Amino acid sequence: MKENEIKSILEMLERKEITADEAKRLIEALQSSSGASKESAGKAQRDKDRDKDRDKKYDTKDSFRIIGQEFQNIGKTISKTVSDTFEDIKKEIVTSLSDEPIEEFDENLYRKDYVYDLKDQKVLIVDVGHAKVSIGRNKDDKLLIGRAVREEDFHKIDDVIDFSLEDEKIILRVSDEGVDELSLSINLPDRNFEKILVQSAGKNLIIRDTKSDDFTIERVAGFIKIQRCQGKNLKVDSIMSNIFTEQNDFEEEMLLKSVRGAVTSSMDKSRQVNVQSSDGPIKVGGSSSRSFKAENINGTIAFDFLKPYQQEGKFLISAENGNGSININMNSDFGCAFECTVRKQGGIRLARDFNAFSVNRNSIGRISYAKGESKQTYKASIVAGLEAVTNNGSISLHSN
Secondary structure (H helix, E strand, C coil): CCHHHHHHHHHHHHCCCCCHHHHHHHHHHHHHHHHHHHHCCCHHHHHHHHHHHHHHHHHHHHHHHHHHHHHHHHHHHHHHHHHHHHHHHHHHHHHHHCCCCCCCCCCCCEEEEEEEECCCCCEEEEECCCCEEEEEECCCCEEEEEEEECHHHHHHHHHCEEEEECCCEEEEEECCCCCCCEEEEEEECCCEEEEEEEEECCCCEEEECCEEEEEEEEEEEEEEEEECCEEEEEEEEEEEEEEEEECCEEEEEEEEEECCCCEEEECCEEEEEEEEEEECCEEEECCEEEEEEEEEEECCEEEECCEEHHHCCEEEEEEEEEECCEEEEECCCCEEEEEEEEEEECCEEECCCEEEEEEEECCCCCEEEEEEEECCCCCCCCEEEEEEEEEECCEEEEEC
């Protein structure tokens, strides 16, 4: 058996072109082929063949030693890959949950950090103009503000922010005139604020791990991301922004509004979750609330695996659309009492788990009105009330 043939098989195994069992069979086939060729040799060559066979036995032992080493190396590689993957995941999750100051700066920008001592300030007012902004939580009572600009604008970096501390307020206003690109990193003390107001004209805005009774975000354009924040009320009002919220906990209400942009709520918790868009898709998935409400004019509405607030037995889902479909995917363990209406064009599709007691059809035979309950309603410990209305579009109701 030739050593290079064994190595070729092992290389194929390492590239995952064949399985370990296939590699074993190929090696055994090579051994069998070698043995068969020796048996067919003439009697006159037997002594010579015995010598060769002895050499072969030595080569075979050596080859199996090589195979063993190769498999051991492959095992170490696989083990290292799995370990690296686990460490990467662990690092990412731990970092995302830590209190370390967040960093959202472009590598090509030049930065300068500022540290401020705070007393009892409980209100934060931020007017950031067109700057890219990240707001997070610091470990102690200090306020950390990082500023970053292009190299040619670094001489202006001390002048781009008007900062003041009043009795109860932290006021930060950005003047980015004459600066092509500006990024801010604001890391707040680890305390609960009474109010946080952020006004912005554009670029991205990210807020993470921050506490305030009242969050208000007013924005013209750009992407808005709010993650793992806590408080009583969150209000996001935007003209041309995509809004994404995730794993937030607000006692009273989350109000997310975008005139022209997508709005997504994922795994949030609040007594009321109200989502509005005039021209963009709305999606609420895995969130918990006593009342979910979505309103759209042009765009889809999707509710997926919604949950009641704090393990309550009932919750309400309301969806109203002008032109676009409504798609509701219920938890199959929950009951659902529903009323769906398509006013003009479109139809209603009900999965087999939903029984309609009252049905109207339009002129072409599609269901335009349906009222009923799911099969789980009478025995489920959690029941949702659903009302869905669209002028033009379909309504789909199903469960998983």
